[in-house]
Amino acid sequence: METPRWMDVEPAKYSKLCTVSAPIPPYKEGRGKAGKLYYRIAFEVVLNFGLTELTAMIQWEESGLQKRTSAQIVYDVDNVDS
Numbered sequence: 001m002e003t004p005r006w007m008d009v010e011p012a013k014y015s016k017l018c019t020v021s022a023p024i025p026p027y028k029e030g031r032g033k034a035g036k037l038y039y040r041i042a043f044e045v046v047l048n049f050g051l052t053e054l055t056a057m058i059q060w061e062e063s064g065l066q067k068r069t070s071a072q073i074v075y076d077v078d079n080v081d082s
Helices: none
Strands: 018-021 028-031 037-040 044-049 054-062 065-075
Touching: 018 054
Parallel strands: none
Antiparallel strands: 018 065, 028 037, 044 054, 054 065
16 A cells, blocks of 8 residues: 655645634733734634535634634635536
8 A cells, every 4th residue: 555645745736725813812912032922722623524514613622621713614615626
């Protein structure tokens, strides 16, 4: 069996299918070494491949609990076969 190849190995063989859009989960504010303000957001994109559709959610941890919210999938019409 051939070893799988990934996008970082063969980027020319991949095209953009869609964009996942969702509300930003809670973030943490901090200060860098030079005192500059920065924000940190930790989340995961969850893709569900169903029989007839692709759905997406954003997942993060808040106060030790796993939280999720639905996300919108916006297809790139230039790359979707008709």
